[in-house]
Amino acid sequence: MPKISQKGYDMPASPIRKLTPYAESAKQKGKKVYHLNIGQPDIETPKGMIDAIKSINFKVWAYTPSEGILSYRNKLAQHYNRINYNITPNDILVTNGASEAITIAMQTCLNSGDEIIIPEPFYANYSGFACMANIVVKPLLSVMNDNFALPSIAEFEKVITDKTKAIFICNPNNPTGYLYSKEELESLRDLCLKYDLFLFSDEAYREFCYDDREFISPLNLSGFDDNVVIIDSVSKRYSACGARLGCLITKNKAIYKAALKFAQARLSAPLVAQIAGEAALDTPDSYFIEVKKEYTQRRDLLANGLNKIPGVRCSVPGGAFYILAELPVNDTEKFCQWMLEEFDYNNETVMMAPASGFYSTPGMGKNEVRLAYVINQDDLKKALICLENGLIAYNSSARD
Template identity: 50%
Template sequence: MELSKRAREIQASPIRKLNPYANSAKKRGIKVYHLNIGQPDLPTPKEMLKAYHEFSDEVLEYGPSQGLDIYREGLVKYYGNLGIELKVDDIIVTTGGSEAITFAMMVVCEVGDEIIVPEPFYTNYNGFATMAGITLIPLTTYAENGFALPGNSVIEAKISPKTKAIMLCNPGNPTGTVYSREEIFRIADLAKRKGLYFISDEVYREFIYDGLSHTSVLEVPDFEENAILVDSVSKRYSACGARIGCIVSKNKEIMSSVLKFAQARLCPPTVDQLVANAGIYLPETYFEQLKVEYQSRRDLVLSELEKIPGVICKKPEGAFYVFAKLPIEDAEDFIIWMLKEFQIDNETVMAAPGDGFYATPGLGKNELRLAYILCKEDLKKAMYIFQNGLAEYQKLHIGKASS
């Protein structure tokens, strides 16, 4: 007997696959600073947790496949506050942003079709694409120029008869890149001319720094038939375990088809939708404080990285990740070595190896992603360990590349 092609080919998460090494270190009594995963340490708002405690229905019933009306109405208010006018039927609630992305891929693509996506990209896009039976066509961007999008001619060269969509994450995971209004409109214009959908992953919308602003794909005029937005509450409310996301489009044919996918999986989590709905009514000061905190964490990590000779890392403008190119050959080997061999005061650091964020084989081997999701005191310790560990690793590997 043989497993399916998708079972054989689906990628192990580079964010989580090194967990056995971290768990082994912990069993040896070593504290591990987890900079490998985007799990914020800030408390989930009390107003949201209160919704869990106040749920009193005697039966936890199935909810509507498209999501609870009260929550979809809340989302209309949320997006309305951003200047995006929607109707309730433009929104379908999903089980996390992951399901929203998978639904978006499946609704626009046949098996064997293609979606163009800038790399490095959120690693689980690979897994979602494999499950959907489609191919991601990478549009390589580079640390040296801040992972900027290439010109239209480069993008158009990637378009084939099988291309059905262009997908962007804005702000970007893992790069922290924030695409300007001009860039979003440029990609939208290209997608419209070529008859492609534009899937926009906007889960890090609230995490934008240095006075920059976010542009949603839903702000592009006369683009309703092409635009698909995917979203999630995980990051903005520090509620990753709630597993509530949504897919949004004014294209009625898309939403009608997505609803059938939603019906097939029955319904998203009921109580978690009530919790997510409570988040919509948080004061604006919540996000203002969030942004100040994460920008200060970013500045700390960036300043420490800039002290390391040979590291290439442009200042990320959004999200809460730094994607850095290191002066070594194999970042994954370095991370494993840190977890197995290197500690300071019985503490070490874990990061996510960079090659898993690419679709092009061979790229990202000397890159890694650091998530600045710990308090500044812990980040300072973690970066000190990281700096010293990298220096020691380099000493151990001098001359190995040429031997």
């Protein structure tokens, strides 16, 4: 039988989705599963997006331009310029989700074998995207004791080589919820200019910043435009993960011209999603005010609840809707699977994402999990009770 490619063997499985068969089996047994493993919000999608889809009356479901529908890109540019990005529609490439924007950015800016520095823990699929592009991830550890703040510039310089071509950040961060400060971004700007590096910035959670803290984008900084590639998505902002609609933004014309060729090769982003995405840009500010208020309450509930469980600790996120928590077990992948396969509390259990998949350094994150506070507060309270009782049962049986 023919063998699959080495890349097929090397491609990492998603820590967010790999335990899904165990969750489905638990549900078939009649258990209620609280999904804290995946960033699928239960917040309602804005009515304007749904109404736009219902009102579609085209007679041919046609291709769209490879760079995206012009009317959508016009409204996107207006949206971003309200937060001082100072871009034009011709700086925006509409993509099949942020995932495609990342893969296009990597393939556009890096050659096979080049290196990209990413502070870890980081969104697990970055590893998969890097594998697809045949580039090397150089991780740089951020730690819970420092609330997962950006590592020092001196630490960055230790791992820069002649193969280093880019730095990649997610702000606010998935999975830690850390929100980078203006000072941290300015230090990254100076570093990128010094070593002639690209800076990729994943801004999918831009609207979700808490405690009156300000979001800063690299495009808000001066003297940096040619180095910056912004990655964005409608998935989290509008609770529209299934739309699979994102974009790549850059003022660097060479990047854009090359990225467009990759976009042409895959033809186009989805028409219906772009119609809905264009309507989404009319969503009133009141929607985000209420959503942010709700997420702040969920964050506080989950963080406080976790830190009250013996042996569990976590920092309080400044943005996004994830918490990285340390549990009193040696291997959270085994524990998370056990919670689904063998445990229930009042016929309920919890699905979490083992954190080792959010690290590139082998052995890191073995006693950590990522939890997404994307379910309602009553269910979060019940999930915390399940988790606490699960830890007691697991450790008392010495399964670890």
